[in-house]
Amino acid sequence: MPKKFHTIKEVPLNNNCPECFNNEGLQLTFKQRFKETAFYKSLTQEVAHEIACKKCETTIYPIQWTDDIERVFDYQKKAFQPKSSSFKFKKIFWIIFVIIILGISGTAAFLFFKN
Numbered sequence: 001m002p003k004k005f006h007t008i009k010e011v012p013l014n015n016n017c018p019e020c021f022n023n024e025g026l027q028l029t030f031k032q033r034f035k036e037t038a039f040y041k042s043l044t045q046e047v048a049h050e051i052a053c054k055k056c057e058t059t060i061y062p063i064q065w066t067d068d069i070e071r072v073f074d075y076q077k078k079a080f081q082p083k084s085s086s087f088k089f090k091k092i093f094w095i096i097f098v099i100i101i102l103g104i105s106g107t108a109a110f111l112f113f114k115n
């Protein structure tokens with residue numbers, strides 16, 4: 001299953017893009033991993049980040065980062081507060097849960113009252 005990420009924070013950077021040298025296009029994005037199954041959704045503490053340039057629409061990989069970009073990145077990374085984890089069952093889980101509970105209590109009532 002491919003990992004899914006939610007964008008938590010986007011920070012525009014004033015650095016020059018290593019690809020097109022524009023200084024208005026770079027953007028640092030912080031994302032948190034999000035798990036979704038048929039029954040639940042949950043936000044994890046796994047953080048991913050990406051720098052991309054909006055002007056030339058290129059992802060700037062760490063190998064291309066200049067010292068300046070690295071400095072700004074370190075600073076932003078320290079300032080970043082991940083969202084706390086969350087866990088939420090989907091509606092289908094509760095529907096099945098209720099059906100099971102009703103089934104169990106129905107069976108129990110049947111056994112109890114059958115004499």
Ligand SMILES: [Zn+2]
Pocket residue numbers: 017018019020021022025053054055056057058
């Ligand atoms: Zn660029």
